[in-house]
Amino acid sequence: MGDALPRTAAPPRAMVEVAGLRVVLPPDTVALDGVDLTVLPGEFVVILGRSGAGKSTFLRSLNRLVEPTAGSIRVDGRAVTGAAPAELREIRRHIGMIFQQFNLVRRASVMDNVLAGRLGYVPMLSSLVGRFPSADRQLALDGLAQVGLAHLAARRADTLSGGEQQRVAIARALAQSPALVLADEPTASLDPRLTASIMDLLRRINVERGLTLVVSQHQIETALAYATRIVGLRRGRVRFDGPPAAVTAAVAAEIYGEDDA
Amino acid sequence: MSRGPAAVAFVAAVVLGWLVWDTGADPVRLARGLPWIADFLRRMMPPDLEVLPSALTGALKTAEIALLGTAVAAVLALPLGFVSARNVAPAALFYPARAILNFFRSIDTLVYALIFVAAVGLGPFPGVLAVIAYTTTSLAKLYSEAIEGIDPGPVGAITATGATRLQVLRFGVLPQVLPLFLSYVLYRLETNIRAATVLGFVGAGGIGFYLQTYLRMIDYRAASTALLVTVLMVMAVDALSSRLRRRLV
Numbered sequence: 001m002g003d004a005l006p007r008t009a010a011p012p013r014a015m016v017e018v019a020g021l022r023v024v025l026p027p028d029t030v031a032l033d034g035v036d037l038t039v040l041p042g043e044f045v046v047i048l049g050r051s052g053a054g055k056s057t058f059l060r061s062l063n064r065l066v067e068p069t070a071g072s073i074r075v076d077g078r079a080v081t082g083a084a085p086a087e088l089r090e091i092r093r094h095i096g097m098i099f100q101q102f103n104l105v106r107r108a109s110v111m112d113n114v115l116a117g118r119l120g121y122v123p124m125l126s127s128l129v130g131r132f133p134s135a136d137r138q139l140a141l142d143g144l145a146q147v148g149l150a151h152l153a154a155r156r157a158d159t160l161s162g163g164e165q166q167r168v169a170i171a172r173a174l175a176q177s178p179a180l181v182l183a184d185e186p187t188a189s190l191d192p193r194l195t196a197s198i199m200d201l202l203r204r205i206n207v208e209r210g211l212t213l214v215v216s217q218h219q220i221e222t223a224l225a226y227a228t229r230i231v232g233l234r235r236g237r238v239r240f241d242g243p244p245a246a247v248t249a250a251v252a253a254e255i256y257g258e259d260d261a
Numbered sequence: 262m263s264r265g266p267a268a269v270a271f272v273a274a275v276v277l278g279w280l281v282w283d284t285g286a287d288p289v290r291l292a293r294g295l296p297w298i299a300d301f302l303r304r305m306m307p308p309d310l311e312v313l314p315s316a317l318t319g320a321l322k323t324a325e326i327a328l329l330g331t332a333v334a335a336v337l338a339l340p341l342g343f344v345s346a347r348n349v350a351p352a353a354l355f356y357p358a359r360a361i362l363n364f365f366r367s368i369d370t371l372v373y374a375l376i377f378v379a380a381v382g383l384g385p386f387p388g389v390l391a392v393i394a395y396t397t398t399s400l401a402k403l404y405s406e407a408i409e410g411i412d413p414g415p416v417g418a419i420t421a422t423g424a425t426r427l428q429v430l431r432f433g434v435l436p437q438v439l440p441l442f443l444s445y446v447l448y449r450l451e452t453n454i455r456a457a458t459v460l461g462f463v464g465a466g467g468i469g470f471y472l473q474t475y476l477r478m479i480d481y482r483a484a485s486t487a488l489l490v491t492v493l494m495v496m497a498v499d500a501l502s503s504r505l506r507r508r509l510v
Binding site for chain 1: 412414415417418419420421422423424425427428431432433436437439440
């Protein structure tokens with residue numbers, strides 16, 4: 001519908017367009033207080049901020065796991081805000097999501113966890129009895145291969161280490177054939193060595209697959225090492241938006257607010 | 262503040278005293294009755310093994326009633342469990358479902374048996390119906406509590422893939438709760454075996470029918486055989502079921 005409107009700006013079309021986003025979490029916590037942000041295709045955006053700054057709420061608003069209170073969100077040109085349930089599912093299947101706690105189904109096999117990434121595409125009734133078309137199984141296997149865990153497909157998810165579980169979660173997101181991948185503190189539960197390997201993996205899918213990434217981080221060194229663009233959130237507002245090179249000590253203080261810590 | 266415990270203790274003592282008086286609880290009367298119990302036990306010895314075949318037949322019937330009733334209830338309780346779980350059911354379904362379940366769960370299996378014997382006649386069939394009626398509502402309650410206790414993380418992750426509500430239940434919720442469900446079903450099977458032993462008292466088939474008949478005929482040695490068979494069967498099922506349940510959790 002909105003796609004028919006004439007575009008004044010030249011390409012490239014934005015991957016994420018957020019305008020005036022405000023989220024009030026029950027009962028009355030203002031998590032986001034007027035966020036405007038445009039993300040272009042292929043960017044590796046890291047949302048920086050301390051815990052409680054609204055990073056997680058921002059990411060979860062983009063696929064409406066959290067319901068925005070006001071403002072508008074478009075992903076890949078489609079209106080997320082106001083989308084009816086069926087349309088919202090259609091939008092969601094193009095958005096992969098990775099979580100701090102991995103959020104795998106612990107008792108299910110690695111393969112079944114990755115196959116879940118195909119749920120938005122496969123016929124609903126046969127999926128309910130656990131049948132997936134072979135093309136979708138192949139996409140799941142490809143995702144597992146990309147994260148280097150194809151040999152663990154038959155294992156139960158909770159028998160894997162934390163780093164491996166996060167790789168499975170990334171494979172699940174890749175199996176969605178996404179245009180955009182959201183990662184909510186993907187390394188906060190992992191040690192420094194695993195942090196580097198997970199962030200390397202995210203960079204690889206950003207470069208090799210050309211996927212747009214929006215990743216939240218509370219660790220500034222990691223953010224600066226991987227991002228092509230840094231967005232600093234503090235108390236639900238964007239306080240900085242620019243390349244990693246522009247993040248000075250003063251900017252960090254502005255984002256983290258050492259003054260009132 | 263310090264008067265709190267004393268006041269509670271005083272009120273409790275008054276209530277208990279009244280309960281003892283109102284129910285006619287009397288240790289002296291119990292002491293006077295003890296010889297009668299001893300006499301009763303003496304007359305039960307030795308068990309009359311002549312009736313062993315019919316006692317075993319009755320026990321088997323009881324196990325069948327419990328098994329069929331529990332199996333059907335385990336399935337019937339599934340949709341009810343989901344619609345009465347706060348975190349997955351829409352409020353429009355949740356509140357009426359909870360209310361209806363709480364109402365029917367307050368009726369015991371034996372009461373259901375009386376109703377079904379009146380409706381369909383004597384035999385194991387009304388027993389099966391009674392087990393189904395009670396177990397369905399009680400399992401639905403246990404299922405819904407298991408669903409309410411799940412980790413919401415995977416549910417959010419599955420939702421984020423663009424899955425439908427049913428797919429989220431199937432892939433995000435069901436794998437988390439299925440082992441618990443099976444464990445609850447086995448636990449219910451144990452209690453249903455016990456419950457089904459008395460169903461025969463009201464004409465709903467099984468070992469209870471034999472036990473009651475022997476007692477009425479004042480054939481205490483036959484009754485003791487029926488009792489022993491019952492105890493052994495309940496213990497066997499308990500042992501088997503708890504071993505299975507340990508492997509599930």
